[in-house]
Amino acid sequence: MNTVTITPFLNAVHRGQVVALWNAVFGYDAAHNAPGLVIDGKIAVDDGLFFVALAGAEIVGTVMAGFDGHRGWIYSLAVSPSHRREGIGSRLVMQAERALAERGCMKINLQIIEGKERVASFYSALGYSIEKRVSMGKRIPENIPVG
Numbered sequence: 001m002n003t004v005t006i007t008p009f010l011n012a013v014h015r016g017q018v019v020a021l022w023n024a025v026f027g028y029d030a031a032h033n034a035p036g037l038v039i040d041g042k043i044a045v046d047d048g049l050f051f052v053a054l055a056g057a058e059i060v061g062t063v064m065a066g067f068d069g070h071r072g073w074i075y076s077l078a079v080s081p082s083h084r085r086e087g088i089g090s091r092l093v094m095q096a097e098r099a100l101a102e103r104g105c106m107k108i109n110l111q112i113i114e115g116k117e118r119v120a121s122f123y124s125a126l127g128y129s130i131e132k133r134v135s136m137g138k139r140i141p142e143n144i145p146v147g
């Protein structure tokens with residue numbers, strides 16, 4: 001088995017494999033979550049908060065984080081089904097946490113979508129706890145590509 005390393009995302013090298021991994025793991029159905037769009041948006045922000053896990057040249061995991069100057073968010077955490085329960089997901093979260101902490105982040109939030117509540121025990125093991133919140137969202141249609 002190859003040693004797994006965690007490294008910043010490089011569009012020219014990693015893009016195709018990340019799109020394939022996200023399609024396999026998340027199976028997106030909403031246009032605003034199309035992998036290419038998410039990647040392009042993150043590149044435009046250029047905040048250094050997008051990491052991939054590599055086993056040799058194979059991408060086996062991803063994580064993104066976001067920072068607003070106070071709170072941080074973790075999202076797009078995915079590990080290839082063939083590499084789960086090897087500690088890669090935990091390492092990706094810890095990498096995102098380190099990067100957020102270096103930027104002065106005081107609190108990290110994340111969301112688990114309905115139907116995936118079992119993942120809460122993964123995050124609990126990393127120190128996260130369930131908070132009583134109602135999650136709301138609003139789409140900006142003029143920025144979402146049609147078709």
Ligand SMILES: CC(C)(COP(=O)(O)OP(=O)(O)OC[C@H]1O[C@@H](n2cnc3c(N)ncnc32)[C@H](O)[C@@H]1OP(=O)(O)O)[C@@H](O)C(=O)NCCC(=O)NCCS
Binds near residue numbers: 083086111122
């Ligand atoms: C959730 C996910 C990222 C975990 O990645 P991973 O590399 O398998 O996680 P780790 O090996 O670091 O797991 C560490 C511990 O978390 C717990 N854990 C991991 N996956 C779990 C799951 N699906 N359900 C419950 N507990 C889990 C276990 O206690 C595990 O320790 P163990 O293997 O010694 O029992 C991976 O299953 C995945 O990509 N799932 C699909 C996408 C997803 O749900 N992303 C999160 C959206 S919020």
